[in-house]
Every structure is written in structure tokens, then in C-alpha cells.
Amino acid sequence: MITFDGSYFIGLMSGTSVDGIDGALMQMRAASDGSLHPHQLARASVDMPPDLRLELLALNESGSDELHRAALAANALVRCYADTVAQLLHRARIAPTDIVAIGAHGQTVRHRPQEGYTLQLNAPALLAELAQIAVVADFRTRDVAAGGQGAPLAPIFHHAVFSTNRPRAVLNLGGIANVTALRPGLPPIGFDTGPANALLDLWCLRHTGQPFDADGAWGRTGTCDDALLAEWIASDAWLAAAPPKSTGRDHFNAEWLDQRIPHGYAALATWREDIQATLVQLTAATVAQAVAQQAPDVEDVLVCGGGSRNGALMRALGARLNRPIALTDTAGVAAQDAEAMAFAWLAYAHCARIPAGIPAVTGVRGPRVLGAYYPA
Numbered sequence: 624m625i626t627f628d629g630s631y632f633i634g635l636m637s638g639t640s641v642d643g644i645d646g647a648l649m650q651m652r653a654a655s656d657g658s659l660h661p662h663q664l665a666r667a668s669v670d671m672p673p674d675l676r677l678e679l680l681a682l683n684e685s686g687s688d689e690l691h692r693a694a695l696a697a698n699a700l701v702r703c704y705a706d707t708v709a710q711l712l713h714r715a716r717i718a719p720t721d722i723v724a725i726g727a728h729g730q731t732v733r734h735r736p737q738e739g740y741t742l743q744l745n746a747p748a749l750l751a752e753l754a755q756i757a758v759v760a761d762f763r764t765r766d767v768a769a770g771g772q773g774a775p776l777a778p779i780f781h782h783a784v785f786s787t788n789r790p791r792a793v794l795n796l797g798g799i800a801n802v803t804a805l806r807p808g809l810p811p812i813g814f815d816t817g818p819a820n821a822l823l824d825l826w827c828l829r830h831t832g833q834p835f836d837a838d839g840a841w842g843r844t845g846t847c848d849d850a851l852l853a854e855w856i857a858s859d860a861w862l863a864a865a866p867p868k869s870t871g872r873d874h875f876n877a878e879w880l881d882q883r884i885p886h887g888y889a890a891l892a893t894w895r896e897d898i899q900a901t902l903v904q905l906t907a908a909t910v911a912q913a914v915a916q917q918a919p920d921v922e923d924v925l926v927c928g929g930g931s932r933n934g935a936l937m938r939a940l941g942a943r944l945n946r947p948i949a950l951t952d953t954a955g956v957a958a959q960d961a962e963a964m965a966f967a968w969l970a971y972a973h974c975a976r977i978p979a980g981i982p983a984v985t986g987v988r989g990p991r992v993l994g995a996y997y998p999a
Contacts, residue, residue, distance in 0.1 A: 627975055628653045632661075633711055633725040633756070634967030635704050639798020639871060640820045640929055641676050641730070642834060644669045644700075646707035647963035648715050648722075651971055660784060661968050664717075666960050667710035675699050676834075682732045682744065683872045693732070697744040700730055705753035724757040724996070725750065726970030734774065734871040740764075741773045751997045759970040761995040766980035771987030774869035778803040778813030778984045779972070780965040785925060785954055792914055792921040793951070794940075795962065796820065796930025799870055800910055803984075804918035812917065813984040814866035817909035818875040819930045822902050825877055830895045839903060839935025845896025847904045855883050855905055862909055866917060867986035906930070907939035914944060927951040927961035969994065 630651050637644045645668050649661040671679075678696050682689065704727055712719060729745025747760035763773035781793040781803040793803040798821035803813040820835065827836040836842050856862055861874060880902075888894050914921065924944055930936055931950055941948050950958045972979045978990030 625975070626653075627651050627659060627723065627971060630723045630971070631664075631717060631721050632723055632967040632970045633708060634963040634965060634970065635707060635725060635727045636962040636966055637671065637700065637703075637728075637730050638929070638962060639731065640824055640835070641671055641679050641798075642824075642929065643671045644703050644707045645960060645963040646711050647960050647967050648711040648717065649964060649967040658783075659971070661964060661971070663957070663960065663964060665711045665715040666957070666963070667707050667714065668959075669703050669707045669710070671703070672699070675703070679730050679732070679744070683876070693744055697729070697746045698749060700744060701727075701746040701750045702753070704750055708754045708756065719755045719999075722756045724759050724970040724974055725754060726762075726966035726968075726973075726994075727758055727760050728762060728776075728966055729760060731871055734763075734869065734873055736767050736772045736869065739767065741767050747995070747997045751999055755999050757999045758997040759973045759994040760997065762966075762969055762979070762993045765991050765993050766985050766987050769980065769987045769989070769991050771980055771982075771985030771991075772867050772869040773985060775801040775803075775813050775815060775984065776969060776979065776993070777801070777962065777965040778811040779979045779981060780968045781805065781813070782811040783968060784956060785951070790918070790921045792918055792924045794910060794924055794926045796906070796926060796928040796933075796936065797962065798824075798872070799875065800906055800930070801869075802910065802913055802918070804921060806920070810981055810983045812866065814913070814917070815869045816913040817862055817870070817906065818902075819906045819928070819936075821872060821875050822880055823899065823906070823930075823933070823936075826880065826895075826899055826902060835929075836899065836933065839933040841896065842899035842903050843935050845893055845898070845900035847900045848897055851885070852901050852904050852908065855901075856908065856912075858883060867984065869985075900935075903933075903936050903939050906936060907943045910940060911943035911945075922946060924948040925951045925954055927956065927958040929959070931958040
């Protein structure tokens with residue numbers, strides 16, 4: 624039996640925001656109770672090439688010659704993954720032969736569990752060839768095949784690294800926001816709560832030319848339209864649905880937003896900034912609503928993901944959650960690296976045959992080991 628104590632795993636993540644690839648090189652170390660915990664040895668980030676970013680975003684919608692374009696985009700993405708892996712190995716001074724496996728999620732371009740499928744662009748066999756390291760990929764499909772949502776995937780990792788002797792929540796602010804509720808002695812629950820960076824970045828790019836609103840500075844020049852915010856929340860049945868639930872750009876996209884901006888709104892002098900400010904509050908309000916309904920007993924909230932760098936969003940969350948919030952850095956996990964670390968842990972879970980698909984999170988019919996293995 625392989626214990627994996629002292630073993631090395633790499634995690635790679637290119638999330639819904641499609642702004643870059645984050646990588647983490649982890650070592651599994653035994654705790655006093657015999658459980659294994661991941662310790663980060665190196666991190667790396669590679670910016671998404673602008674042309675590839677635009678193509679990946681375009682492939683979220685139907686278009687011409689999709690299959691060919693998707694295959695080329697997957698190969699290009701994996702070459703960026705391989706660059707990230709090379710940086711990690713160089714920084715940690717570890718050889719490829721020392722790594723047990725890479726966890727590579729790929730880029731989600733369709734997520735429709737209600738129709739029985741989810742699709743992530745990836746080329747794991749190519750990554751195994753380029754990196755000369757085994758790859759674990761395709762994490763969502765087994766969960767969906769067994770009746771689950773296929774997402775979120777991080778709660779089982781959050782349970783491993785953030786559990787404490789009191790109830791707490793972990794909030795990931797990627798393109799979509801998701802929450803994990805951790806309670807002593809119980810399995811985690813986790814679910815998507817609604818949009819985060821996906822709509823904020825979309826609106827910012829459209830009206831400023833910048834891919835994201837750095838620190839929320841542009842949005843702070845606007846004013847939240849409380850009436851419009853209430854209409855947005857009331858108009859969306861998905862937001863009111865109980866977990867298990869997951870979502871993505873299939874739902875929260877430009878069409879969703881454009882349909883919900885009232886006719887004539889553009890006549891207002893600061894309407895662009897006001898929409899951005901209202902989107903900030905949309906994320907904060909839907910997260911707070913989800914926590915109040917599904918995890919009212921949590922005493923604190925740890926935040927990770929790219930949205931944790933948006934100061935305006937963090938302040939809005941602090942005001943609405945009415946409990947202490949802090950970055951996951953305070954618990955030993957850099958907020959920027961948490962998702963990449965999660966996929967290193969998921970690669971370990973696959974190799975150790977630990978179920979990462981669990982009913983309390985995704986609604987899967989029973990615990991399932993997730994992922995497909997591509998040897999080096």
C-alpha cells in the first residue's frame with residue numbers, strides 16, 4: 624500500500640476568469656493523527672496569452688468549426704500548463720521523476736449537469752508527454768455521471784486544510800463564487816452561490832478596456848442601485864434554488880446582464896460605474912444570503928480566489944456577512960494559490976482512492992473517486 628507521506632503533487636488551475644494559470648507544488652506530510660496534509664513548496668503563475676483568452680471565452684458559446692478550434696485551444700492551454708510546471712520544478716529544485724502526478728482541471732467551456740454533461744478543454748495526454756509526469760484530469764464527469772453537479776470540487780480540500788473546532792466557511796471568489804461550510808465532525812457542504820469575477824470582469828473590459836477592475840477602484844466611483852439589485856436577485860430562479868447547485872458562464876454571462884439593464888438606463892451620467900458597483904453588491908448579497916440560509920452557524924469566513932484582491936468586494940462582503948472575514952493566508956494557504964493547491968490535493972485523492980465527489984456537496988448518489996489517470 625502506498626502511503627504518499629512525503630510525496631510531491633502539482634496542481635494547476637485556469638479558472639472561469641480566464642486570466643492566467645496558477646500552479647502549486649505540494650508535498651503531502653503526515654499529521655499527528657495520521658492524516659496527510661499538503662504543504663506548499665513552490666508557486667508559479669503564467670498569464671493567459673490574450674489571443675488564447677479570447678478564444679477560450681468565445682468557445683463558451685456556440686460558433687463555427689467549434690470542434691477544431693476547441694482542440695487547438697486545448698493544446699495551446701496545455702503548453703501554458705507545461706510552462707507553469709517547468710517553473711514550479713525549477714523553483715523547488717525537484718525533478719519530474721519525483722512528482723507523483725499533476726492535477727489539471729482544464730478550462731470549463733460548458734457546464735450543464737442538468738443535461739448530463741460538463742466539458743473542460745484539456746489535453747492531459749499531451750501534458751503528460753510535455754512534462755514527463757503523470758496527469759490526473761477530467762475530475763467532474765464521473766460525479767455528473769453518478770447524478771451529481773460535478774462542482775464545486777474544492778470543498779473536500781477545504782475540509783482537509785481549514786477544518787477547526789468551530790463552524791467556519793470558506794469562500795472562493797473566482798469567476799463564480801462558491802462556499803464551503805465546515806463543521807466539526809461532519810462532512811463539508813459546498814455549493815456555488817452566483818457570479819463573482821465573471822460579470823465584474825466582463826463589464827469592466829467592455830467599458831474600460833481593462834481585463835479586471837484592480838482593487839475595485841473603478842466600481843467604487845459608482846453607486847449601487849439597490850432597486851436594480853433587488854430586481855436582479857428576484858428575477859433569477861437559480862439564485863433562489865437550494866443546494867446542491869453549480870453554475871458557470873452558461874448562465875451568468877453577457878446575455879444575463881444585458882437583459883437585466885433597464886431600457887433607458889444608459890441615459891444616466893454614471894450608469895457604467897453604477898452597474899459595476901451594483902455587480903459588486905450582487906456577489907456580496909448572494910454570498911451573504913447563501914451563508915444565512917445554509918450555514919447560519921459559521922463563526923468566521925476565510926476568503927480565497929482572485930476576487931479576494933478586490934478591495935471593494937471584500938468590504939461589501941464584510942458589511943453583509945456580519946461575522947469576521949479574513950484571507951485564507953491567515954490559515955496558511957495563500958488566497959491566490961488555494962485553487963491550484965486544491966487540484967494538487969485532488970490528484971493525490973485520486974491516486975490514494977479517496978472519494979472527492981461526495982453527496983453532501985454535489986448531490987452525487989454516493990462517494991466517488993474523481994479523475995482519469997494519464998501515465999507519464
